Amino acid sequence: MTQALTFYIFSGISIVSALMVFSSSNPVKSVLWLVSVMVGVSGLFFNLSAPFVAMVQILVYAGAVVILFLFVVMIFDMKTEGKQVFSYGTFSSGLKVLFAGGFFGFVVFQIFFQIDRFGYLVPDKSAPQFEVRNLSKIIFTDYVFLFEVLGLLLLVIPIGTVALSRIRGGTHAE
Amino acid sequence: METIAPVLVLTLIVATFGSLLVYVSSILGPKQHYTKTKYMPYECGLPGTEADKTNVSVRYYLTAILFIVFDVEILFMYPWALTYKEFIAAGHGAYIFWVMFVFIALFLFGLVWEIKSKALEWD
Amino acid sequence: MGASAFEITVNLIKMIVIFLLMVQLVPILVWVERRGSAFIQNRFGPNRVGPLGLTQLLADAVKFLFKEEFRPPKSVAFMYYAAPVVALIPGALAFGSIPLSAPFSLEFGGEEFDFVFQSFQFGAGIVFVLAVSSLGAYALLFAGWGSGNKYSLMGALRASAQMISYELALGLSLVGILMIYGTFSFAEMVEAQQGPLRFVLFGKQIVVDFLPNWGIFYQPLGFILFFVATFAETNRAPFDLPEAEAELVAGYHTEYGGLKMLMFYIGEYGHMMVASGLLATFYFGGWDLPFGSAWIKDSVSSSFMYSMIMHLVFMGKVLLFLWIFIWVRWTLPRFRYDQLMDLGWKTMLPWALFNTILTAVVVVAFNSFGGAA
Numbered sequence: 265m266t267q268a269l270t271f272y273i274f275s276g277i278s279i280v281s282a283l284m285v286f287s288s289s290n291p292v293k294s295v296l297w298l299v300s301v302m303v304g305v306s307g308l309f310f311n312l313s314a315p316f317v318a319m320v321q322i323l324v325y326a327g328a329v330v331i332l333f334l335f336v337v338m339i340f341d342m343k344t345e346g347k348q349v350f351s352y353g354t355f356s357s358g359l360k361v362l363f364a365g366g367f368f369g370f371v372v373f374q375i376f377f378q379i380d381r382f383g384y385l386v387p388d389k390s391a392p393q394f395e396v397r398n399l400s401k402i403i404f405t406d407y408v409f410l411f412e413v414l415g416l417l418l419l420v421i422p423i424g425t426v427a428l429s430r431i432r433g434g435t436h437a438e
Numbered sequence: 439m440e441t442i443a444p445v446l447v448l449t450l451i452v453a454t455f456g457s458l459l460v461y462v463s464s465i466l467g468p469k470q471h472y473t474k475t476k477y478m479p480y481e482c483g484l485p486g487t488e489a490d491k492t493n494v495s496v497r498y499y500l501t502a503i504l505f506i507v508f509d510v511e512i513l514f515m516y517p518w519a520l521t522y523k524e525f526i527a528a529g530h531g532a533y534i535f536w537v538m539f540v541f542i543a544l545f546l547f548g549l550v551w552e553i554k555s556k557a558l559e560w561d
Numbered sequence: 562m563g564a565s566a567f568e569i570t571v572n573l574i575k576m577i578v579i580f581l582l583m584v585q586l587v588p589i590l591v592w593v594e595r596r597g598s599a600f601i602q603n604r605f606g607p608n609r610v611g612p613l614g615l616t617q618l619l620a621d622a623v624k625f626l627f628k629e630e631f632r633p634p635k636s637v638a639f640m641y642y643a644a645p646v647v648a649l650i651p652g653a654l655a656f657g658s659i660p661l662s663a664p665f666s667l668e669f670g671g672e673e674f675d676f677v678f679q680s681f682q683f684g685a686g687i688v689f690v691l692a693v694s695s696l697g698a699y700a701l702l703f704a705g706w707g708s709g710n711k712y713s714l715m716g717a718l719r720a721s722a723q724m725i726s727y728e729l730a731l732g733l734s735l736v737g738i739l740m741i742y743g744t745f746s747f748a749e750m751v752e753a754q755q756g757p758l759r760f761v762l763f764g765k766q767i768v769v770d771f772l773p774n775w776g777i778f779y780q781p782l783g784f785i786l787f788f789v790a791t792f793a794e795t796n797r798a799p800f801d802l803p804e805a806e807a808e809l810v811a812g813y814h815t816e817y818g819g820l821k822m823l824m825f826y827i828g829e830y831g832h833m834m835v836a837s838g839l840l841a842t843f844y845f846g847g848w849d850l851p852f853g854s855a856w857i858k859d860s861v862s863s864s865f866m867y868s869m870i871m872h873l874v875f876m877g878k879v880l881l882f883l884w885i886f887i888w889v890r891w892t893l894p895r896f897r898y899d900q901l902m903d904l905g906w907k908t909m910l911p912w913a914l915f916n917t918i919l920t921a922v923v924v925v926a927f928n929s930f931g932g933a934a
Contacts, residue, residue, distance in 0.1 A: 266441055266443045267441070269443075270441070270442050270443055270446065273446065274442075292706055293637075296640075296699070296702070296703070296706075299696075299699055303696075306692075307442055307446075310442040311442065315683055315684065315685050315689075316517075316685050316688060316745075318442075319685060319688040319689050319691070319692040320513055320688070320692075322692035322693070322695065322696065323509065323513065323688070323691060323692045323695055324506070324509060324510060324513065326692075326695065326696060326699075327509075327692065327695030327696065327698070327725070327728070328502070328505055328506040328509050328695075328725065329506060331502050331505075331698060331702075331721055331725060332499070332502035332503055332505075332506060334702065334721075335498040335499045335501075335502045335718075335722075336499055338498075338718070339496060339498075339499055396516075396517050396520055396685065396745065397517075397520060397521050397524070399517055400517035400518060400520055400521040401521060401524075403514075403517060403518075404517075404518060404521070404525070404534060404537055408537055411514070411537070411541070412537075412540055412541060412544075414514070415511070415540070415541040415544040415545070416544060418507050418510060418511055418544070418545075418548070419544050419545075419547060419548045421503070421507050422503065422504050422507050422548055422551075422552055422557075423548070423551060425500065425503050425504075426500065426552065426555050426557040429496060429499075429500060429557075444572065444576065444680060444681040445654060445681060447573070447576065448576050448580065448653060448654060448657055448680055448681070449650055449654065451576065451577060451580060452580060452646075452649050452650050452653045452654075453646055453649075453650065455580075455584075455649070456645060456646030456649045456650075456824060457646055459645075459820050459821075459823075459824060460642055460645065460646065460820065460821060460824075462626065462820070463625070463626055463628065463630060463819050463820035463821065464630040466626050466627055467626075467627060467628050467629045467630040467819065468627070468629050469629075498718060498722050501722050501725065501726060501902070502722070502725065505725040505726065505728070505729065508729050508910070509725075509728070509729060509732070512729060512732045512733050512736070513732075515733070515736045515917065516688065516736065516739060516745075519736045519737075519739035519740040519743075520739055520743060520744070520745065521743070522740045522743065522921070522924065523740070523743045523924065524743070526924065526925060531925040532925065534925075535921055535922070535925045538921065539918070539921075542914060542917065542918060545914065546911070546914055549906075549910060549911065549914075552906075553906070553907055558902065558903070558906045558907065559899070560898055560899035560902045560903075
C-alpha cells in the first residue's frame with residue numbers, strides 16, 4: 265500500500281515538474297524545476313528497492329549535473345527575461361502539434377499494447393534484494409575491463425572541456 | 439524492505455513548520471510603507487547602476503564539469519571500498535587493490551593535468 | 562514505518578522530537594556563539610536580558626516575529642518564500658538518519674517493539690546523508706536567484722561552487738572509513754567501534770586496553786580532511802565566502818530579514834549539527850562511551866533508559882564539535898576565494914586520494930586491519 269502511494273507521489277512530482285521545465289519562460293526556473301524531476305525519479309528508484317541507485321541519482325544528477333546546467337544557463341545573457349522561445353506561424357505550429365501529438369500517441373500506444381508483455385517485470389518477492397555488495401562484486405570481476413575503460417573516459421572529459429574552453433576566438437577565450 | 443515513506447513524512451513536517459513560520463511572521467509584522475529607496479535592490483545604500491542579473495564567469499562551468507567527473511569516480515570507489523575486505527578474505531587482495539590503483543592513477547593523472555593546465559585557477 | 566498503529570505513532574513522535582531537538586538547539590547555539598565570540602574577543606556579549614543574557618534568545622524570537630514583512634519587488638515570489646523553507650529540509654533529513662543513541666525496545670499490549678533512535682534507518686545511510694546534503698546548495702540558489710539582487714546571486718553562486726568543490730574531498734575522505742568498516746550503515750559502524758582498540762597485525766590479534774576502538778585511530782588523516790571539508794560544506798568561517806560581508810553585503814540572504822533570515826540560520830546550524838554528528842559517528846564511536854557502555858547497560862533496568870543515557874553521551878560529543886565550529890569561526894580569518902578553491906582542489910583532493918591509497922595498502926598488507934577484527 266505504502267509502495268503504491270509513494271509511487272504515485274513521486275511519479276506525480278516528476279511529471280508535474282517535467283511539465284514545468286519546458287513551460288517556464290525563464291531558463292533558470294526551468295533548470296530549478298529539473299531538480300524536482302531528479303528528486304522524483306530518485307524516489308521511484310527507491311520504490312524499486314534500489315536505495316543506492318536512488319541516492320546516487322540525487323548525488324550525481326541533482327547535486328552535480330543540474331548545478332552544471334545552472335552555471336551554463338547563467339553564462340549566457342540573462343538580462344532579457346521571457347524570451348520568445350518558439351516561432352509563430354500556422355504551418356510551423358501545425359507541424360509542431362503534429363509531431364508532438366504523434367510522439368505522444370506513439371508512447372501511449374506502446375504502453376497500452378505492450379503492457380501485458382511486461383508481466384515478467386513485476387517484482388518477484390523471492391528474488392534477492394538489490395545489494396550494493398553484489399553490484400560491487402559484478403563490477404570488479406565480470407566488468408572490470410569496462411570499469412577501467414570508464415576511468416579512461418572520465419579522464420578524457422575534463423581534458424576535452426578545458427581544451428574547448430580555450431579555443432581562440434571562442435566566447436570565453438583567454 | 440526499506441521504504442521512503444518516513445523521509446516523505448519528515449519532509450512534509452519540516453515544510454509545514456517552515457511555511458508556518460513564514461506565514462506567521464507575515465501576519466504579525468507591521469504593514470509596509472512604500473518608499474522608493476526601500477524597494478531598490480540592496481547595495482550598501484547606493485543606487486544600483488548595473489542590472490541585477492549579470493553574467494557569471496566561465497570558471498564556474500569548468501568547476502562544475504570537473505566536479506561531475508570526479509564525483510562519478512568517487513562514487514565508483516564506494517562499492518569498491520564496501521567489499522574490499524571481502525575480496526581480501528576471499529584471497530583476491532592484490533587483484534582488487536590493483537584494479538582500483540589503475541583507476542586512481544587515471545584520476546590522479548586527470549587532476550594533475552587540470553592543475554597544470556591552470557583550469558582551476560581563480561583570480 | 563511499521564506494521565502496527567503503536568509502532569507508527571512512536572516513529573512519528575520520534576521524528577518530530579528529533580526535528581524539534583534540532584530546532585531548539587539553534588537559539589542556544591546562537592547564544593553560545595555570541596557569548597563565545599565575546600569571550601574570545603574579550604568583550605561582554607549579550608548580558609542584559611536575563612541571567613548571563615540567557616533570555617536574549619527569547620527577546621530575539623519576539624523581535625523576529627514582529628519584523629516587517631518585506632519582499633523586494635524585483636524578486637521572484639515563489640523562490641523568495643520557498644528558499645528559507647528549503648534551507649531547513651536537507652539538515653533535518655540528514656540529522657534524522659544519524660543514530661543519536663542505542664536502539665531501544667518498548668512494550669505495548671504484551672508485545673515487544675524494537676525502535677532505532679533516529680527518524681529513519683537506511684542500509685546506505687552514508688550515501689543518503691551525502692545525497693541529501695548535496696541538495697543543500699539549492700536553498701542558496703533559490704535565495705540567490707529569487708531575491709533579484711546581484712550580491713545575493715553572487716553569494717549563491719560562490720556557495721554552490723564552494724560546496725561542490727569540497728564535496729569531492731568530503732566524499733573521498735570517507736572511502737577510507739568505508740574500507741575499514743565495510744558498511745554503509747551508521748549503526749553497524751557504531752557497533753564496530755565498541756570496546757578497546759584491537760586489530761590484527763600479521764595474523765596476530767593486538768588489543769590496546771587503554772584506548773577505545775574509535776575510527777580516529779584508524780583514519781587520522783581522513784578525519785582531518787573530513788573535518789576541514791565540513792567547514793566548507795556548512796559555509797562557516799574560515800570558508801564563509803558566500804556571506805563575505807566586506808564584498809557581498811550578506812551574500813545570499815542580503816534581502817531577507819526577520820524569521821526568514823532566522824530560518825537560514827536554523828539551516829546553517831542544522832548542517833553544523835549533522836557535521837558534528839557525522840564526525841562523532843565516524844571517528845569518535847557515535848553514542849559509545851568508552852569503558853562505560855557495558856557497565857551502564859548492566860546497571861540500568863530498561864533499554865529505554867540506557868538509550869537515553871547514551872543519547873546524552875552522543876550529544877556531549879556533538880556539542881563539543883559544535884563548540885569547535887564556533888571557536889574556529891572566531892579565531893581564523895576568512896580565506897580569499899582563489900585560496901579557498903586552491904585548498905579544495907589542489908591540497909585536500911590529492912591528500913584524500915593519498916589517504917585512500919594508503920588505507921588500501923595498509924588494509925591489504927595487514928590482511929585484516931580494523932574494526933571487525
